[in-house]
Amino acid sequence: MSQIRELGYKDLPLGGKILDAGNSENYETGGWRTYVPVHDAEKCTNCLLCWIFCPDGAIFVKDGKWAGFDLKHCKGCGICAEQCPPKVKAITMVKEEK
């Protein structure tokens, strides 16, 4: 990622095509956070609504169960906390100390 930023016009792929598809993973959006989601495994029912709605695919799922946040990419938008059913409320957004 950092090397491509240095490239001049002669070395870039034609038409701005991205030839190494899936390289958005290299772009770490985790640094944008003010609030960080915190998960309470006791309350969680593994409905996976948070996983469906996370706009950055920053929630890991393993064997059909909630398995953690990808904090390299979580932008702290709070959508997961919003989507977690009101009667469950297993995610809270907490001010992140840097």
Add this chain to the structure above:
Amino acid sequence: MAKTLGLTGNEAVAYAIMQINPDVMAAYPITPQTALVQKFADFLADGDVDTEMILVESEHSAMSATVGASAAGARAMTATAANGLALMWEIVYIAASNRLPIVMPVINRALSAPINILCDHSDTMGCRDTGWIQIYSENAQEAYENTIQAVRIAEHPDVLLPAMVTQDGFIISHGMEDVTILEKEQVQKFVGEYKPHYPLLDPEHPVSYGPIDFHDFYFEHKKPQVDAMENAKQVILDVGREFSKLSGREYGFFDAYRMEDAEIVAIMMSSTAGTTRPVVDELRRQGIKAGLLKLRVFRPFPAEEIVAALQGKKAVAILDRAISFGAQGGALFSEVCSALYNAGQRIPVINFLYGLGGRPAEIENIQEVYQKLQRIVQTGKVDNLINYLNLRE
């Protein structure tokens, strides 16, 4: 063997596309292009091509479908005119910027308003800066042959730019002429098999088209488009030379007609050049050294070559069949002037705007152009830089 058929310009280009046999053709009808796609649909119905034809609900969709197909890896074509091209505009630009070698015949027609379906060059001149190669045809024969050559030019690895091939609406598109058609095998062999550049439908090598591209990259993606246009010059000449072995006709950036010792020269594009030839012949019979420079390739603009062809001429008239409102004359005029200026050539030039909305370019009008040039040579003065030919006062 080649055979001669009586074809309209539209039919001639439909023949070319049939013989090219593109993978995808997406189109929406608009006068005077309609008959072209209709004829191609006949070929499709007769089983002469195995093209996937996509009927769309607008020109914006036609170009979008063509862009999608081309990005997917298909040899894709469409055709349009006037307001159709205007509606496409957003995607026309995207096609070039994505470096998709689409070939699109455009049947030159005036833009509204008032509503007019007849010929002028406002449509293609309006998108001269979109990054498309632009090739203008004098007659049905050239429209046919330019379409075939455009495939090779656009798809060349040093180029990878879309190309429009124009012909004058109605004058050429609806006029039947004797056109010599190559064998389908010859055309197939000439255009060759299409090898797409990073197609989307290559699961082994997944790629993304059209990502977000801000101040940090966008500029770097534009410069290669400039370079590709520059590269296109050599490719256009090479392809023209190779094609002339098939057709016997010469294809360069322009046709220099009786230019060698000419003193007064008119520069123009498309069908009016044909009307100008007999005028030049007549002037020559009278001992007047008249010449014609018929420009075929407007983009990339062959500035150096035009300057070289105009070397030592005494007066030059540039005819534009489109107005650039608020500009210093027509687009062709501006381009020729800046080429001459930068080469340090101070030849007297005048501009004629003509033929708007199908206003005919008559023999007398062309004679008037050369008379004006003669006067400039005699007096050494250009009274009127921008002139309007055959306009009622």
Add this chain to the structure above:
Amino acid sequence: MAEITEIRWHGRGGQGAVTAAKILAQAAMEKGFHIQAFPEYGAERRGAPVKSFTRISKDPITIHSPIHNPSAVAVLDATLLDAVDVTEGLPEDGILVVNTVDNPADVRKKLNLKGRKVFTVDATQISIDCLGKPIPNTPMIGAVMRAAGTLPLEEVISGFKHKFSAKFQKEVIEGNIKAIKRAYEEVKTE
């Protein structure tokens, strides 16, 4: 300038004036001539007066401006004689061929015409007889060819066949050829 034969066709939208211009051009092309055939460009309506043109030349035709001084004029519909100036630009030695039941002398009188050569033929009746429909354009080609003497009848017929054999059934082609032949024979002169 090269010798060019220029023919103007007058008809009403739907009568096939453009097709006539094209068939004649096709025939000339097969005889080795260079050709052009084109309509007068504009909005087309059924029944409205329309014009079309044919150019024929031994040398390649580069000119793309309209025809103002045709060597021959063909009128597919006699009612046009009242509606438009069919002799406009027709030179002294020009030819006028009209589809009408009248004689050439009647047409000359009606138009108050001096000079030119006038021919008439009842192309509408011929087309009704041969094709079952009043489509006078094909017989008019036969009449024009006879009047202008540019091409022999066989060439016109083979041109017609080549232009339309893929498009029409055999009976239609035969009917049209019969119509062309009849008009070629029946055209009246002064």
